[in-house]
Amino acid sequence: MNLKKDTAQLSSYGEYTTFTFYDRTITFFTGKNLDRYTKIKEWDKGYIVVMCKTKTHPAVEQEDYIDLVPILENLYIDPETFLKPIKEVEIIYA
Numbered sequence: 001m002n003l004k005k006d007t008a009q010l011s012s013y014g015e016y017t018t019f020t021f022y023d024r025t026i027t028f029f030t031g032k033n034l035d036r037y038t039k040i041k042e043w044d045k046g047y048i049v050v051m052c053k054t055k056t057h058p059a060v061e062q063e064d065y066i067d068l069v070p071i072l073e074n075l076y077i078d079p080e081t082f083l084k085p086i087k088e089v090e091i092i093y094a
Contacts, residue, residue, distance in 0.1 A: 005085070006085055007090055008021040008088075008090075009090055009092040010089050010090070010092070011037070015029055015032050016029060016030055017029075017034075017037075019068060021085075026068075026075065033054045033056050034052060037050050037091045038050075038053055038091070039051040039061075039091070040088075040089050043086070046067065046068040046083045047065070048065065048089060049063065049064075050063070050066060052064050069083075
């Protein structure tokens with residue numbers, strides 16, 4: 001469980017990304033080339049600008065974008081209610 005009340009966690013494993021806030025973890029397909037996320041550049045109410053490394057270009061960080069709103073809607077989660085308390089996102093790898 002996340003100890004910071006207003007911070008969500010972003011991670012990846014294999015072809016999947018996880019987004020965790022409190023006791024809810026949303027997992028979604030990211031792609032075969034993602035190696036790992038390296039930096040959150042921007043968090044804007046469900047839209048994340050993130051830097052990442054890929055398996056095809058491991059020496060270069062690339063900018064990528066994640067829009068959580070359509071993912072949440074497809075899971076029948078109200079995006080406004082779920083995202084409102086989140087003030088920042090941090091990258092977590094075990």
